[in-house]
Amino acid sequence: VSERSRAEVDATLQTAKLNPAELLPAVHCVSFGPQASAGECCLLQLEPELCAELEAGRSLVIRGEKDEQAVLCSRDKTYDMKIADTSNMLLFIPGCKTPEQLNADPASCNMIYSQIAGFSKNYWELRRCRPKLKKLRKLLMEDPYEGPSSQKDQTSTFSKYTTEDLFSLIQASEEEILHQLQVIDACKIEGRYWRVLEFNYEMKLLDHVTQLIDSESWSLKKVPLRTCLEELGSLEPREMIEHILLSYGRKYIDDAGEVYFEMREDKICRAIAQMLLQNAVKFNLSEFQEVWQQSVPDGMTTRLDQLKGLALVDKSSRPETICLLKVEDLPEDNQERFNSLFSIREKWTEVDITPYIQDLCAEKQTVGALLTKYARSSMLNGVKVYNSRRPIS
């Protein structure tokens, strides 16, 4: 097909009864490029921040195994992907100019031959979503680190995961994954592989530190790294001692350049509660509170609100009881999470349920909005409670 000539274009205008004086001089003769039908191009609708990222030269990645719904990740955000159908035909054309561009460049030629690179009736639509991080914990919990004295590691056939492995397996952005590794106190053992500590081993390490704090009569706000390593280095690997201090304390450096830790009271009390609660299904609340307070380091005060998302108090039973219920053990999907919570307890107050649904909130979504969507409210003894919208079998 030879290129259209100016004469042909003008003849078409005449037939169409269009007045060239009312038109800009330039015309695009649009034809289908050689690969237009091949279906090798597709369109991805971008949230504004993604456009900026691409223009800055950064890349986007699609992640998902065959059994997972694909997500798109930028460096720090995760998006669900969905096909949107239009009833219209979308043609994508390189080198096509807008009237502004034509007017801005009076020297531009007035026959522009544009080739359609591809066309589609649909495009990928993105919606910001929560990163799918439950799998991260699941992978690392396949083989928690039990300490150097454990024989397990030598004979272990479990996979070990490097940072790159996790980036390709987890449906989340790199920054979200790295942040979560910090949140779950994962550490790199042998320099390469991310591990989480097996809980009892973690408690053993913590116990070494708290015993040392006690015997040295240190302030909980000023625990010296150097002395901990010296005193405990014969009992446990130095990296583990430092790791436990980083997990349960806030690191700072004094004017003399010495590294200290301010121990995190809430986190330590919470861990000790978990240790006590995991030994039985349910505890008498007041007995538990007594034992718990006695078990924490001197100078620390236990409070039930330290256990949000870890333990559930039943105020309706006589005597009142408490049991372990960890939010991270519950399903990640919203509907499944609510189903699970309502099968544990039929009616929840907002105060009780909030720690177990807080993490489901999307950007700018409130717990109230979630409850409106997934639960039904009613009054019980003058208190507003929430129950399932559907019958739970």
Next chain:
Amino acid sequence: PCSSYSSGTGPLAQWMLVELQGEVEPRQSGSLAGSLLGDLHYTCEGIPVLIVGHHILYGKVVQLEKPFAVLVKQAGAPQPSPGEPQGHYTVTALIKTKLLFKTRPKPIITHVPKKV
């Protein structure tokens, strides 16, 4: 598995989207490749006018609130099905502008038979 969409080297090209109603079909049987769609003009006021076959379409220039990225499949990758975006693609271009032709095409009457 995952697939990476990077912009490759150099600044991204800016393409344009043309949105038309209905289907695009080749005039003769055979592929569309190489065949003409039509002539695209702009009025002095900036209104796009597309002459396709025997129709005139009037449209408007729209700045997209949500731009598009054009992903081009790299050679050798397996053909993905519509439900599976996995595969190896490169971001080839950005689209920030579209020409939307939503009005009913005006037919061009080329010959009016005279009444006898």
